[in-house]
Amino acid sequence: MTEAVLGRSARKRLTILSAGRDLFLSNGYQGTSVDQIAASAEVSKQTVYKHFGDKHELLLAIVNTALESTVTPFLERIRALADTADLEADLTALAADYLRAVLQEPVVQLRRLVVGEANRVPELAQLYYEHAPARTLAAFADCFSVLHDRGLLRVTESAVAAEHFAFLIVGRSIDQALFYGGPQVLAGIDVDGDVRAGVQVFLAAYQARKG
């Protein structure tokens, strides 16, 4: 097999992933057929099966690809917070980016799709949770543990502190966005004000007392 052939195969794979994502997000898992995906990607149904096995495996691959590109960079941001020289300012800036990120419409649509199929495709729901919320919470927990060791926070259970921080910042908005969509929620909130209020509550409970 030549490199040119490999390149075409990889391109076809990306085209199928993209066509599948658009159709699944618009029409749901049950409302989307492999025939439609093949037609939209301008490949044969056999090509879809060759690359992804079946519709179910294709959905898993789509979700995996989407999460890798959105979650992984954010985990780096959380790790960097452990080195902060100005906890309140850096925590507030990170929190604002976190809130804006979870309200991006493709993120909200992916959550809706996965939640809506959780009964019929439970391994998809598990894949999603482990790769997105669970990894994010674990990264916050590691970071808060370091900040405790540095004497900036006073945290007995870092996993619990991570949950408190995450849901003080994004809890209400991420929940509402499942029902109304991300852009409508984002348009109705004051990101900076909401984030400052959430950070204040977190620090009131967890900031190490001076002196």
Place this chain on the structure above:
Amino acid sequence: MTEAVLGRSARKRLTILSAGRDLFLSNGYQGTSVDQIAASAEVSKQTVYKHFGDKHELLLAIVNTALESTVTPFLERIRALADTADLEADLTALAADYLRAVLQEPVVQLRRLVVGEANRVPELAQLYYEHAPARTLAAFADCFSVLHDRGLLRVTESAVAAEHFAFLIVGRSIDQALFYGGPQVLAGIDVDGDVRAGVQVFLAAYQARKG
């Protein structure tokens, strides 16, 4: 029309609502037909249409009925908290009941169904949000406002304090339950410990200082 006839009609209505709820929760909105609901309720398709118009109206009626029976009693509990003589104890007890309530499997399944159909049936998502999370948050806000006036809490924006309290208590669990189901989440958490931790954070930020 005699009373006996009215009674039979009302019974049929309840039977259709119950059959529809079970089928929608198991198979989703798209995966459920009016034919199946009629067969399960042992009525004709025409009877379903006579009572509910169409499948879409039936779903709205089912969600409305489910929310009335679960949300309304809880709102009374929140109102009663405003009269507390022991804030921390009563807040903790209410929070534990709140957490257990949102992790009941029918509640989680209803959320999944509504979220999964939010693109195709946005008015259902809006109905759900306004009747469940929004009313609960408004009741907490009213309660915290009274507790502020009584000198027990120090709350500048009662709506924000309500969001912080709700998502400190149920945020992580309600989110995880959308992916794993309520019973699995409930089995994996320490309700009393989680609730105490959440209440401590809330009070650290919002309890009025003595003296």
